[in-house]
Amino acid sequence: MSSFSIITTALTSLQAHFQAMDTAGHNVANVNTPGFRRQEAILSSRSPYPPPGTAEGTMGGLVGTGVEVSMVRRAQDGYLGLHLRTTAGQLGQWSTLNNALKEIEAIVAPSGGENLGMLLDRFWDTWQTLSTRPDDLSARVQVRAEGVALAAAFGDLSQKLQSQAAQLNLVIKGSVDEINRLAQETADLNRQIAVATAEGKQPNDLLDQRDTLLTRLSELTGATLIAPENALPILNLGGRSLVQGQVAFALTTVEGASGNLEVHWQEDGALAQVSGGELAGQLQVQQQLIPQYLGELDTIASTLVAEVNSLHQAGFGLDGTTGVNFFTPGSTAANMSVDDALLADVRAIAAAAAGDSPGDGSVALSIAGLRNSSVMPGGESLGLAWRNLLGQVGTDTQVSGENAQAAQLLNDQLLMQQQSLAGVSLDEEMAQMIQFQHAYDAAARVLTTADEMLSTIIERMAPPV
Amino acid sequence: MRVSNSMISHNLLSHLGQTTENLLRLQEQMASGLKINRPSDDPMGAVRAAAVRSALAEVAQYQKNAEEGKDLLAMTDSALAEIVELVRQARDSGLAGVTGTSDAATREALARNVEQMLESIVRAANSDRAGRFLFGGYKTNAAPFSLDQSDTPPVTYSGDSGAALFEVGRSSTVAVNLAGDQVFNMNGAAEPGLSDLFSTLDSLKDSLLSGDAAQMQTSLDEIDQHLSHLLSLRAEVGARGQGIELALNRLSDTEFSLKDSLSRTEDADLAKAVVELQAQQNIYQATAAIASVLAQMGLLEFLR
Numbered sequence: 017m018s019s020f021s022i023i024t025t026a027l028t029s030l031q032a033h034f035q036a037m038d039t040a041g042h043n044v045a046n047v048n049t050p051g052f053r054r055q056e057a058i059l060s061s062r063s064p065y066p067p068p069g070t071a072e073g074t075m076g077g078l079v080g081t082g083v084e085v086s087m088v089r090r091a092q093d094g095y096l097g098l099h100l101r102t103t104a105g106q107l108g109q110w111s112t113l114n115n116a117l118k119e120i121e122a123i124v125a126p127s128g129g130e131n132l133g134m135l136l137d138r139f140w141d142t143w144q145t146l147s148t149r150p151d152d153l154s155a156r157v158q159v160r161a162e163g164v165a166l167a168a169a170f171g172d173l174s175q176k177l178q179s180q181a182a183q184l185n186l187v188i189k190g191s192v193d194e195i196n197r198l199a200q201e202t203a204d205l206n207r208q209i210a211v212a213t214a215e216g217k218q219p220n221d222l223l224d225q226r227d228t229l230l231t232r233l234s235e236l237t238g239a240t241l242i243a244p245e246n247a248l249p250i251l252n253l254g255g256r257s258l259v260q261g262q263v264a265f266a267l268t269t270v271e272g273a274s275g276n277l278e279v280h281w282q283e284d285g286a287l288a289q290v291s292g293g294e295l296a297g298q299l300q301v302q303q304q305l306i307p308q309y310l311g312e313l314d315t316i317a318s319t320l321v322a323e324v325n326s327l328h329q330a331g332f333g334l335d336g337t338t339g340v341n342f343f344t345p346g347s348t349a350a351n352m353s354v355d356d357a358l359l360a361d362v363r364a365i366a367a368a369a370a371g372d373s374p375g376d377g378s379v380a381l382s383i384a385g386l387r388n389s390s391v392m393p394g395g396e397s398l399g400l401a402w403r404n405l406l407g408q409v410g411t412d413t414q415v416s417g418e419n420a421q422a423a424q425l426l427n428d429q430l431l432m433q434q435q436s437l438a439g440v441s442l443d444e445e446m447a448q449m450i451q452f453q454h455a456y457d458a459a460a461r462v463l464t465t466a467d468e469m470l471s472t473i474i475e476r477m478a479p480p481v
Numbered sequence: 482m483r484v485s486n487s488m489i490s491h492n493l494l495s496h497l498g499q500t501t502e503n504l505l506r507l508q509e510q511m512a513s514g515l516k517i518n519r520p521s522d523d524p525m526g527a528v529r530a531a532a533v534r535s536a537l538a539e540v541a542q543y544q545k546n547a548e549e550g551k552d553l554l555a556m557t558d559s560a561l562a563e564i565v566e567l568v569r570q571a572r573d574s575g576l577a578g579v580t581g582t583s584d585a586a587t588r589e590a591l592a593r594n595v596e597q598m599l600e601s602i603v604r605a606a607n608s609d610r611a612g613r614f615l616f617g618g619y620k621t622n623a624a625p626f627s628l629d630q631s632d633t634p635p636v637t638y639s640g641d642s643g644a645a646l647f648e649v650g651r652s653s654t655v656a657v658n659l660a661g662d663q664v665f666n667m668n669g670a671a672e673p674g675l676s677d678l679f680s681t682l683d684s685l686k687d688s689l690l691s692g693d694a695a696q697m698q699t700s701l702d703e704i705d706q707h708l709s710h711l712l713s714l715r716a717e718v719g720a721r722g723q724g725i726e727l728a729l730n731r732l733s734d735t736e737f738s739l740k741d742s743l744s745r746t747e748d749a750d751l752a753k754a755v756v757e758l759q760a761q762q763n764i765y766q767a768t769a770a771i772a773s774v775l776a777q778m779g780l781l782e783f784l785r
Contacts, residue, residue: 151613370619411524441486
């Protein structure tokens, strides 16, 4: 054993603790970085001298040779990452649904504003008033005005719902673009990670980055990860690989027959099965909920048009006309309008059951009676059908909101657990920094002492010439 | 448990966010006075409130119809009262003529009196309410009775027998007019065999002029029949008016209970909201206070 080995030993301590301090600094720097997991410099003693089996010489056994950083370990969080990605997918889906439904709800039932049901009530009211004053032109003008307002409200509602669906095309396009970009980045990171691992390095920060990408991908698509800690993980979307190791498979959007975008695989054009995440929420609102609401609205509109027209045609106007439609026949919610004949002259509104009976309001009364008639195909009245639609939108919004909240709570909880295991605690880093600093100081002191000891030998035993 | 710095901030933010959300919801409730501000707040309640509001609109319309019908019936009644009075006066003239002591000049004066009464009755029979003729049946836009003294019968009816039905409750209707043919027995519409009131008065006039006592007596008997018919019609109008009053009472009862139910369904409990608001405010302040303490805590503070 050489007298100088103490210097080397002290040096390893200086270096190792400097590196440990470096790691603590890295942790402190990333205290607020999303997805960052705490890293730890694992210190271990170096191999003793001499290696066992070689001649020991004069030494009384194996002598330690200092310390080294054997690896920089990334904090582990078990299966939390897997759970987190699952809940991220659920959270993405429900909160997307909830946000879209809140907008739809505000369209269908503007708070404090008038909704279609109130206009429908007013429409029936004006027919009632007309039945009491069939010869009064002002009562007729009111009936026509409310008819026009009601038709406009149906058109407005239908148009707003359709434009919601059209806007979702842009959102879906944006989501697919983001998914493709993230999948490509994940594949690229997989390659870097594979290279680093092959070189025996710890790609801690690359793994953190990949985790963040994977979580965002799950949030977008609900995609699941197969073999998470494998160097070549497979990201599965509806039974197919979105990312397979270093290769990413792109999605593309295709405009369907109804003008809505469909998501397909670029490789072979097959329809992508997206069952979770924000994208699934967007698709569900656009291709399931909005068509359902619009369909119900159209049924209400076309039933109203058909029923009012059939009674109105049988009646007679002040001018003796009969067989006139009140609404343009065959119209749906989108293109509902009051018939041109009535727009030209309110006298053509048929309140009477026979010609030349200006005081007869019996047809007006039977049209007003449609208010409570079970005329909808399902046997409910028009007002009830509207309220059911209102209740449906309300329930859908409420349920999606509750589910989004539950997913948020679960996600928060898992995030907390993960942060508890892998997050950075400044207190902890401070304590370790103190520890490392003292070790560094002590190693420096060993070096100084060794220097003094060597000086004793060199200066006293071999005086200057 | 190991606590990392991001946990502290994340936890604080999520709790502050939750409390702020609760405060916003309570503030909205208090500002609007409603606990249901959109269907998703309570879908069942929102649907029920919408149904009640719709029923309230219906009730308000029935009330308008009933008030309108009441007006029309009241006018019909006063027109009938006037007609009854005029018929009575004509009858008095007839009675004065039939007692026999009167000479030709007196009888002629009486005949002119009856003629005047006839004209007044036609005027009353052509009563209108803002251009709507009360006794024309469905033909409400023109005077239903036209008088030509030289013609026989002297008065022709151009109306029909239409009954104006007003809805004063769900499928509960009241006829608010009397058709002129019924009132004056035109063409025997009310009592076949009996001539119409105007023809009766006309023949009374003629018999007064001619001094035909037997004809006078026949006409007077017919007038009595007309009077009792008119009086029964007045009773009928009165009964319909009462029916409308009853309907109005029922409607205001319904309105009250609907408003009560609407209030219970969607109105916010202000006292409860205020107490809850106070509680949430306390939680917010406590959380904020903890945040300020936690922000200053850390080993770093002691190592300077």
